[in-house]
Every structure is written in C-alpha cells, then in structure tokens.
Amino acid sequence: MKIDHSQPLEYSTGQNNLNIFGFWIFLGAEIMLFATLFTTFFTLEHRTGNGPTGAEIFEITPVLIETILLLTSSFVIGLGIHAMRLGNKKAMITFFSITLLLGLGFLGFEIFEFVHYVHIGAGLQTSAFTASLLTTLGTHGAHVTFGLFWGLSIILQVKKRGLTPETANKSFIFSLYWHFLDVVWIFIFSFIYLKGMM
Amino acid sequence: MKQLFPAKQVMGFVFSLILTAIALAVYFLDVSFTAGLTILIVTAFVQALLQLIVFMHAGETKDKWSIYGNVYFMIFIALITIFGTLFLFSWDM
Numbered sequence: 001m002k003i004d005h006s007q008p009l010e011y012s013t014g015q016n017n018l019n020i021f022g023f024w025i026f027l028g029a030e031i032m033l034f035a036t037l038f039t040t041f042f043t044l045e046h047r048t049g050n051g052p053t054g055a056e057i058f059e060i061t062p063v064l065i066e067t068i069l070l071l072t073s074s075f076v077i078g079l080g081i082h083a084m085r086l087g088n089k090k091a092m093i094t095f096f097s098i099t100l101l102l103g104l105g106f107l108g109f110e111i112f113e114f115v116h117y118v119h120i121g122a123g124l125q126t127s128a129f130t131a132s133l134l135t136t137l138g139t140h141g142a143h144v145t146f147g148l149f150w151g152l153s154i155i156l157q158v159k160k161r162g163l164t165p166e167t168a169n170k171s172f173i174f175s176l177y178w179h180f181l182d183v184v185w186i187f188i189f190s191f192i193y194l195k196g197m198m
Numbered sequence: 199m200k201q202l203f204p205a206k207q208v209m210g211f212v213f214s215l216i217l218t219a220i221a222l223a224v225y226f227l228d229v230s231f232t233a234g235l236t237i238l239i240v241t242a243f244v245q246a247l248l249q250l251i252v253f254m255h256a257g258e259t260k261d262k263w264s265i266y267g268n269v270y271f272m273i274f275i276a277l278i279t280i281f282g283t284l285f286l287f288s289w290d291m
Contacts, residue, residue, distance in 0.1 A: 017261065038276075
C-alpha cells in the first residue's frame, strides 16, 4: 500500500482517505435522520393532550450539566486526535478514556432524566409531545451508548497494535462520530430544551 | 505538556462555552419569543460550524469541497424537510 508521509497517519493511504470521506457521507445520512426527528418534534410539540408541557417538565440544571459534559468530551477527543498526530500514544489513550468517561456521565444524567420523566407521568405513551420528545432524545442517547462501546474497542486496539495507518484512521473516524453527536446535542439543547422553557 | 493543548482547539472550546452561555440568556433573561429564537438559531449554527471546522478538521484535505458539499447539501435537505413540514402542518399555508 502506498503511504504518503506528508499527511497525518489517518490520511496516509488512498484507502484511508476514502474511509474518511465515506464516513462523512454516512454523517450526511445521520443529519437527515435527526432532521426527521426534529420535524416530528416541532410538528407535535404542542399536542400535549392530558400530559404535561415541555415548560412543566424540563429542568435547567441537569440539562446544563449534560451539555457541559458532552461539550467538554468533544473538546477532549479533539485533543486526543491532536496527540495522535504528534505520535503520542499514551496521551491519546488518556484523552480518549476521559472522553468516554464524560460520555458515560452524560448518559447517566440522561437515564436519570428519563426515569424522572416516567415517574412524573411523562412516559413514551402519554402524548404526541412526550412520544416525539423521548424518541428524539432516545435516538441521540442510543448513539452515545453505541459510541461508548465503539470508543472502548478503539482504545483497546490502539493499545494492542499501536498507532498504524489503520488504527489512526479508525480513531479519527470515531472522533468525527463523537463530534457529530455533540453537534446534534447543541440543536437538542437549543431547540428542544431552551426553546421549550422560554 | 503544553504542546498537547493547541491554542486553536482551546480557543474553540472557550468560544463554544461562551456561545452556550449566550444561548442560556433566553432562559435567564426576559426576552421575547422572536428575539430568543433568533439568538438560539445564531448560537446553535455558529457552534455547529465551529465543531465542523475546528474539531472535525473538515477543511484540511484535498477532498474538502466534497466533504463540505455533502454536509451543506444534507443541511439544505434537512431544512427543507423541517420547514416544508412546518409550512404544511403548523403554519397552515
């Protein structure tokens, strides 16, 4: 395989370039997936039936903590990719581990939030509003959960095989996925929570 | 140690925290719905672009226009889907 040493490892082969571009195409499809969920939510958010409205059930503190956790994790994985480009495997693994811990913290808060919603009578079947809310949040949360397992596998593989064009490529693609989840959260935070509490 | 924290990414992080704080103004301050929504649209999209360029390294390689083209096209389709549906179902036009 032809290796271009003027490029960072993750871009060093033709295959790697195509893998990264292919993942961008996938992220394009993910944008569309979340767009349909947002569409449903915006259409149904006032159809609350006998259930509560957004303003009644949203709480700013846990939402803000979730936002800070995910925002920080997105920054930390960026540092991980930077360390990878410097060839510093140890720092990279440390940053990736911190990223996943922050992601786990985010997930913990989100699960707590879901239990709380069900507890106060805002479950999946309460109204069109709660159904579209929990489906949108849940799809994002499921992506984060999947990302935790994916990230863990990446860390183990980098530990075992070191930084090669293949492992660097996989790590970079995982970082794209993680940043994308943060972008989606920014929109959830702004247009579901803050707009709902305004 | 210092080289592990590149200025560009630290600045990006600080900037995204500032944008989050600005967005929070719609909750803590008394703003009208239109003004609040305008603030949210600006802060959310600026923050998304920040992630795309600073953290996702979208503009670094030869295929940057394929990457940007793909992303902008999907955002365009996403907005058509969202606003097209709202036109029909919510705003009754």
